[in-house]
Amino acid sequence: MRDISSGPAFRAERPLVSVSSDLGAAVAADFGDITRQGLYQIRAGDELSPPFFIRKDAWRRFLPVVVSYHRAQRCGVATPNVHGVCHLDDARRRDTGAHVDATGGWHDAGDLRKWMDATMMNAFGLLAIARHLGAGWDLAGSGLAPLEEELRWGNSYFLKMQDTDGRVWADVAGGVNGDNSDNHWTDNITGTPDDRYLNPAKRPLIQAMFTAMESMYAQQFKAADRDYSARCLDAARRCWNVNPHEGDTEELGWWTLAAVELHRATSESAMRRAAEEIATRLAGLQQTGSGSDRAVTGFWSTSAKSTEPYKNAVHSALPAFAILEAARAFPDSGSAKSWREAARRYIEAYVVPMCNRSAYGLMPFGIYHGSPTPEHYRPLSGNLTYRFFMPVRKQFWWQGLNAHLASHAVLLASAAAEFNQRAWRELAYRQLEWTFGANPFGATLASGIGERNPYPHSRYVGVIPGGIMNGICGNAADEPILDTGYAGTWRTNEYWSPHVGYFEWAQAILESTT
Template identity: 25%
Template sequence: MTRILVPIMMILFTIGCNGDAIHSETADGVKAENAQIFIRVNQVGFRANDYKIATVISDADISGSAFKVIESKTGKESVSGKIVKGPSGWGNFPFGYSVDFTSLKKEGRYYIDVAGKKSPEFLISSRNYITITDSLLKFFKIQRCGPTNPILHDVCHLYDANKLVGELRAGGIDVTGGWHDAGDYTKFLNTTAFTTYLLLFSYEFNRTRYENDSDKNGVPDILDEAKIGLDWLLRCNYAPGKLVIQVQDLKDQTVGWRMPENDTLRYERPAFAGIGKNLVGLYSATMSLASRIWKDRIKNNEFSERCLNAATNIYAVRNSVPNVDKNPIGMYQDSRFWGKLALGAIEMYNTTKKQEYLREAQTYADSAGSDYWWSWGDMNALAHYKIAKHVPRFSDYILNNLIAFNDNRNKNLFQEGTVFSWGTSHTFLGIALHAILYRDLTGKNNFDSLAFSQRDYILGNNPWGVSFIYGYGEKYTKYFHSQVAYFNGGYFPGGVAAGPAPKAILDGYNIERKNFSYNKFNSADVLYYDDRNDYITNEPTIVTNATAIFVFGNLYK
C-alpha cells in the first residue's frame, strides 16, 4: 500500500526471459533437445482488422521455425508463416521472436502453434471488448468510501475527518465519501480529481459508448460514478481558494489488513489542507467539465452552477499559490504544474467562452511541452488535445510523444512503448490513450498498431503470459494487493494490477512475498509478482482504471 516516493520514469531497462520443455526441430532440422518455448498473446483477442502480433520466447535458437494459427473448433490451419527473430530475448530466454497473423480476419476461437507448443486460446470477434468497460467501472464501487452504496464491503469511514491539518481553525471537517485510492484506505485529491476528470472526459469524448444506465435512474453509469468523485471534491473545497488534498496518513498502513468498515482508525483519519498551481489546474478542469455535462446532459442547473463556482474560485488563486502542493507524506507528489494548469484554463474557456482563458491555456501548454509519459502527474496530452480543438498546432505535442513511444516499441521484443516503472500498466494504457487522441484530432490511424500493442501487453502478450485485468483472459492476476479483495476470497471485478516494475525500484522496499509462480519469467532487471503483499507490482489504483475505461471504450471509435 506504500506509494512511490521518488521519480521513476528516467530508469531505463533492457529486455530478457524463461519456458516448458519440448522436443522440436529448428528450420535446419537440428533437434532442439529440451528446448523451452512459450507463446504470449492477447488472451482476450482481436477484432478482424486489428494489428495481430504474438511473441515467442525460447532458451534455444529456433530461428526460421514455422507457426500455424489453428481454429480451435475444427483443428484446421487458418494462417501459417515463419516466426521472425526479434531484437532481443528476455531474461533466461535469450531468443525472442514475433508472430504476425494480422491477415487472419475470420471470426472464431484460435490458438497459435510453434514447434508443437500451443498458445492460450483467443477470440477474433467484434464483441470481444463489449463487457470490459463495465467491469472496469464496477471496480469503483468496490473503492467507494463513506455512505456511497459500495459493493463487497459495508459503509465505512463515516467520521472523515477528525481534524484539518494545516489550517488554523480548530475542529474537524466533512470529507466523507469519494474513493479509497488503492489497496489502502487513504484518499487523495490529486488522484481523485484525475480519475473524476477522465470519467467525465470519456463520456464527453464518446457519449454513445458510455450511455449505459444499468439502474435506470436516467443517468449513465459512468456519470453516476463520476458524481461520487465530484461530491467529494466539492467537500474538499472547504472555503474559497482552499482545498483538502488528502485524508488519512501513513498510520493507515500500520494496523494490519481489515475491511474498511472494521477500520480501527475510523476516528483517527485527519484531513490535510494544501494547494498548488498543479491542483488548481486539475481541480478547476474537473469541475468546469462537470458543470457543462450536468447542464447539458443531466439538466441539473443547480449542481452545474455549484461545480462552476468551485472551479472559478479555485482557478482565481492560481497566481498566489505555490507551483505545486506539498504532500504531507510524499505520496502523489507532483514536480510540475504547467500541463494541469493548461487543462484547467482550457476547460474554463470551454465552459465560459472567455478569451482570456484560451490565451492562458496556450501559454501554459507551450510551457508544459511534450512530457513523453503518462501518469497521474504527467497528463499534458489532455490539455494539448483540448486546446488543439481550437488551435490545431497543439496536436504536435501529442505527436512528439507518439513518435518517441513508437520508436521505443520497435526496439523491444514485447513492443513496450516506454521504460518500466512503478505503475507500468497505467503508463502503457496511457500510450494507447495518446494514439486515440491523435487519431481523433487528425483522422490518421498510423499509431493504431502502437495502441493495440500496448493493449495486448496488458492482456497477455508479456513475458509472464498473464492478463493484468481480473477475470479477462485464460490466466489473469488473482492475488491483488487489495484488502477488500483478500477478504472476499480474491474476487475483484475490474481490478487492474500495476504490472512489472524495475528491480532498481523493488530493491528499495522490503516486501515479504509468498507467491513466486512467475519467477522463471522475471529478468535480471524487471520483475512481476502476483502476490497480495506486493504493493509495487500488484496493487490496483483508481487512476489506472480511469485510463483503462477511456482506452477500452474508444479503441474502435
C-alpha cells in the same frame, strides 16, 4: 492458429521470425491479416496460447466490468458484496484537529485511503466514457444513468475537499507521517480516537486537476441538471481564480488542460487567452535538439529549471495530450500549428522509436543521462540511457506502470484520429495489450478479465472484478518481475485508481474513433 468453436474448421500457419527486442530474445508470428471473427488458439511448439477472440467488441465487451470497479471502491456507504458501511467519521484536520465532513468518495487502491490526485483519475475515466461514448457506452444498454450516478458519488467528496478559499486539500487518511496509520476501518462515530485525518496541504498538481475535472463535470451535466452543472463550474472557477497557473511540466500539462476545459465550459475569451499562454509555455519545455548522439528527441524537460527528461509513473503522456487538446480546441490560434507539431514530434521522434525497442511495443518508462543510480540503465545513444521500468535503487517508491502505458494509449488514440495515422492507433493498443496479457508472463493485470490474473494486493476487500493492478516492474537489471505467487507485493499487484482511469479514457477514445 485454429478456430476452437464448433463452426467450420479454420486453420492458418505463419512462420516464427526473430524480432529485435531489448527485453530478451523474441520470435513472433504475424496473424494480422486474419480478420475472420471467431474464438481462436495458437500452438507454437509445445505451447498453447490462451483462447482469444477476433470480434469487433473484443475490448468493448468488458468495459462495464472495469467501470463496476468504482462502485466497489465507494467509501461512506455499504457496497453490497464488498464491504459494510465505512468511514462515516471522516475526518479530523491534521493541523487543528477540527472535524470536517469528508465522507464519501472512493477508496483509492488496495487499501482504504482517499488521495485526491489518484482518485480524481476515476472521475476522468468516467467523464471520458460519458463524453466520447454517451448513452451507448454499455452494450448491455444501461445508458448514462449509472455513469452519472457514480460521477456524482465521487464528486460529492471532491467538492467537500475544496476549502473556503477555493483551494483543494490533498487527502483523507493518507497517513500522518507518510505511514499507514490511517489505513483502517473505523467505528463510524465522529470524535472517537479512531477518526482518520484530513491532510490540509494544498498541492499545485491537485489544484490543476480539480479545475480540469470540475470543468468537465460542468459540461457533462449542463443539459441534464443546470444547477449541478453551475455548482461544478463555480468550484472550477474558484480554484482557477486563486491559484497560480504555474509549475513543472506535470503541472503545466494539467493547467493547459484545465484552461481548455474551462473554455469549453464557458466559451469565455479570457479562458482562451489563458489556455494559449499556458500551452505556449508548456510547448517551450519540449526538447527539440537532435544530433548523432541523440537517437530520440521531442521529449519534455522536467521543468524550466531542469533539462532532465520528464518521467512520470502516472501522467507521462499528459503534457503532449494537453498540447494536442489545445490545438483541437483552438484550431484558428496562431500557435495551433506549432502545438500540433509538438505533439507529432513527441510521438514520431520519441514514442515510436522507444516503443520499437521491444517485441511488445510498450513505451519504456523514460530516458536518462548516464546511470544516475547503481543499477542497469540501457544504452540508447551518446550519454542517453533508458529503462523500461522504474529504477529500484533510487528511492523506496517504485511500482508498475500501467497508468503510464494507458496515458500513452490516450495520447496515441487521440493523435491517431487527429493526424489520420493508423499505425499510432495500433501502437495505442500495444500499450493496453501489455496490461491485458501480451507480456512475458502471459498474465492479465485486471481481475476477472483475460487469463493468469495474479491475486491482487487488496488487503481489505480481496478481489474486485475490473480492478487494474500496478503492473509489471523491473529489477535492478531492468528485467521484468511480477508477483505470480502470493507474496502480496503491492509494487506489482496493488489496484490503483490511475490505471483504471487512464484505461477508461483510452478505451473511450479508441471506441469512438476509427
